[in-house]
Amino acid sequence: MVKRVMIMNVWSVTQVVIGAACQGGYNADMNVTHTSFAGLDLLASAVLLIDEGQIIRYINAAGENLLAVSSRAVLGKTLASICTCSATLQGALDNGLNNNWGYTGQNIELWRADGETLHINCTVTPLRPDIAPGVRLLLELQPIEHHLAATREERLIEQQQANRELIRNLAHEIKNPLGGIRGAAQLLEHELANPSLKEYTQVIIKEADRLQDLMQRLLTPHRPMLPATVNIHEILERVRSLLRAEFPGSLAVHRDYDTSLPELVGDREQLIQTVLNIARNAAQAMNGDGEIILRTRSLRQVTLAKKRYRLAMEIKVIDNGPGIPDEIRERMFYPLVSGREGGSGLGLTIAQNFVQHHHGSIECASRPGNTVFTLRLPIEQA
Numbered sequence: 001m002v003k004r005v006m007i008m009n010v011w012s013v014t015q016v017v018i019g020a021a022c023q024g025g026y027n028a029d030m031n032v033t034h035t036s037f038a039g040l041d042l043l044a045s046a047v048l049l050i051d052e053g054q055i056i057r058y059i060n061a062a063g064e065n066l067l068a069v070s071s072r073a074v075l076g077k078t079l080a081s082i083c084t085c086s087a088t089l090q091g092a093l094d095n096g097l098n099n100n101w102g103y104t105g106q107n108i109e110l111w112r113a114d115g116e117t118l119h120i121n122c123t124v125t126p127l128r129p130d131i132a133p134g135v136r137l138l139l140e141l142q143p144i145e146h147h148l149a150a151t152r153e154e155r156l157i158e159q160q161q162a163n164r165e166l167i168r169n170l171a172h173e174i175k176n177p178l179g180g181i182r183g184a185a186q187l188l189e190h191e192l193a194n195p196s197l198k199e200y201t202q203v204i205i206k207e208a209d210r211l212q213d214l215m216q217r218l219l220t221p222h223r224p225m226l227p228a229t230v231n232i233h234e235i236l237e238r239v240r241s242l243l244r245a246e247f248p249g250s251l252a253v254h255r256d257y258d259t260s261l262p263e264l265v266g267d268r269e270q271l272i273q274t275v276l277n278i279a280r281n282a283a284q285a286m287n288g289d290g291e292i293i294l295r296t297r298s299l300r301q302v303t304l305a306k307k308r309y310r311l312a313m314e315i316k317v318i319d320n321g322p323g324i325p326d327e328i329r330e331r332m333f334y335p336l337v338s339g340r341e342g343g344s345g346l347g348l349t350i351a352q353n354f355v356q357h358h359h360g361s362i363e364c365a366s367r368p369g370n371t372v373f374t375l376r377l378p379i380e381q382a
Contacts, residue, residue: 046141061300084111092124100126119144171215182208225267239275247288256295270354277347278373282319293318311380317373324366
């Protein structure tokens, strides 16, 4: 079934290529012009058009996102310069060029230039020279992880909505008795004749205050947003300055910004708190001695929270710490789950809630020496 769907999809993609070719969709360098293939930018799968020398003549928006490149930078370059194909896929490309053989494969490995391994379903379709001058192959790539991530994200959102409702009800139920306990402890303290006994009432008062603060933090994500036009790099610079003040030792916080990103509509304080919670967790895990990178990139034609967006931004918080323990990795966004002794276990829960308020997504990949939190926020709806 999957194979048949992919073949039908490639046929529709091929039809777009034929239509563009008939309309003169190629420039003097034999690169495919963007306007002639605007329809391919709407596809969720990555599409590349390759010539006889395996030089890229066109890449759509999904291809740019998948391979972490820009079309302006890769057009006219070889496929091997931006990724490394497995022997199976390279053989399919060679057969397509030499023998005009098509190919459809599943769970094929592909390595990006930054070293990340991708598992993809792919299709190689030879194109006749008279149909698409200067182009010999149409390569379509569908990342398996995207389907799994979408299913996992949907299930996680449902679970967390139920958890949030339960926790909110519990927090409300606990707040009122805590106020009574604190008030009774204060009255008792005034009645005690022996000053040494006031030490115990102070313990009660301080613990009641701590629990009240915890309840307030549990209820914080339910406050309404205060949307305004914000610059994401101003937010990241604010986070950077807070981290450097809190961890003045050998913590290095580096910038890797795409300064061409436009402003977005969001709640400034919620976005600061989101990134700060993630980065602070990383700094605490490294005991203030390590490296954090704040990176921004643009994304085109992405789906977030079941909606298609023409433009979105990707924010990555990368650290070289010990990584997230395996036993909590699947539960790290749940309330009261912490990998640090004395931690409240609310930082990532609040971060995820705030990201969902902005109709975005948050995910994490972690191994010792490299933990990456990726936030995606919509800018412009399709």
